[in-house]
Amino acid sequence: MSRRRESGRLKRLRSQRGYKLAAALLSALLLVGGLSVSIEGLYHGSAAVARARHLATASALARGEMERLRAEGVPAVGEHKLAPPGLEALPGGEALAAIERHSAALREVKVTMRWREPFGPARSAELVTLLPAGREGGRP
Secondary structure, eight states: OHHHHHHHHHHHHHHHHHHHHHHHHHHHHHHHHHHHHHHHHHHHHHHHHHHHHHHHHHHHHHHHHHHHHHHHOOOOSEEEEEOOTTGGGSTTOEEEEEEEEOSSSEEEEEEEEEEEOTTSOEEEEEEEEEEESTTTTOOO
16 A cells, blocks of 8 residues: 555656646746847847937037038038038938029028948938028038
8 A cells, every 4th residue: 555655656746847847947938038028128229229319419410510501601502521520429420511502592501411320221310491692602
């Protein structure tokens, strides 16, 4: 009789060991899955913050260049490369001003900031306005 009890206990212990192993593996799988989702969320969140920071920088640079053109006078009609201070904050950044004749008294000024996100697409920010044509010849 004692052997039957022992064999019954052994069977229960063996089945519980298998259950414990399966539970431990499932717990480890859930933990690894949760961690990978968290890490991916952090990566995408930091990329979104970098994109927003670059867009804010580009917008501020475009506004600054537009104000400089307004104060110094509009350069001649055509496309001009700009070098605003702070452009190095945009990865692969470049600044352009496109001047078109809108009327005899006005010029359409389009300031464009372009940059390339690391591991992402090229992006740009544009600011367009009309400025008086009276003071042409300002520095680009």
